[in-house]
Amino acid sequence: MNPLLADASTAQKQSSKPKVKVETLAKGTKYATKLYIIDSGKPGPVVMIVxxxxxxxxxxxxxxxKVKDWNIKKGTLLVLPKANVMAVDKKVRYLSKQGDLNRKFPKSSSQKGSNTLSRAIWSAVKKHKVDWLMDMHEGFDYYKNKSTSSVGQSLIYxxxxxxxxxxxxxxxxLNRGISSSYKKFSLLKYPVKGSLARAAGQYLGVNSFIFExxxxxxxxxxVKYQQLAAKTLLKELGMY
Structure with a gap:
């Protein structure tokens, strides 16, 4: 191939690669956390993965x-890998003084969130006009084990x-690759009140769900299950 054509081809590929920006939520506070913004440069949905x-x-x-390093074909992908950095660093569900972040989001259309971190995340969802939101979680047991209250292996939309x-x-x-019916994912409705997925769906009209x-x-x-769920979402939207 002509070197000039090769260079042009390379430049075209590079120019078509999505632009990545990093925005700090709750900046200047101890809750500060990074939001990665992958912009394809082409019109399409705005998807947020948390x-x-x-x-x-x-x-x-x-x-x-891992998702924050993906390329997309169109639209914008927002990824907030460590929403609650302090809790992640300490490997705990939440800090006692902070409370459960997944109960701190608006419970009415007039609210903005009940602590610094929830307000910062909520503001980002509104600012970027998110169309789809996936909130990644884990349960301590399988949802199909009715002797517990866990919602592990479920999608709650x-x-x-x-x-x-x-x-x-x-x-x-997901279920095509799981042989045991007991371990298959269940489809459930209505994320818990005070959760990001519930608030975004109910008050902002976002297509939202919790994936457990x-x-x-x-x-x-x-991790593979979580990635496959995210990839399937993006494929269905023509972004991956």
Missing amino acids: GGVHGNERAGYTAAA YPKNGTKTVATKIVST TCDNPSLSVR
């Missing part, structure tokens, strides 16, 4: 850290427009 709302749920923030269709596709894609792996399998398997 990990680390609970600091002891490793698969979520580990997978989100807020019912709005086409959310169920995409959620169903994600669950069916069960922490019984190995970490590598759980």
Whole structure:
């Protein structure tokens, strides 16, 4: 190939690579955390993927850290790998003085969140006009074990427009690779009140859901589940 054409081809590939910006949420506070903004430069959905709302749920923030390095075909991908950095660093669900972050988001249309971190994340969702939101979590047991209250191995969506269709596709894609019916993912409705997914769906009209792996399998398997769920979402939106 002509070297000039090769250079032009390389330049074209480089120019088409999404631009990545980093924004700090809750900047200047002890809760400061990084939001990665992957902009394809082409029109399309705005998708936000969140990990680390609970600091002891490793698969979520580990997978989100990988997702932030993905390329996309169109639209914008926002990734918040460690929403609750302090809890992640201490490997705890949440800090007692801070409270459970997944109960601190608006519970009415007039609220903005009940602590510094929830308000900063909520502000980012509104600022970037998020269309789809996936919040990565983990349960301590399988949802199908009715002797516990855990929702591990489930996708919990807020019912709005086409959310169920995409959620169903994600669950069916995951379940094709799981032989045990007991360990398959379940499709549930209505994330808990005070959660980011519930507030975004109910008050901002975002297509939102919580994706829960069960922490019984190995970490590598759980991370793969989280990544596959995120990849399926982006594929359904024509972004991956």
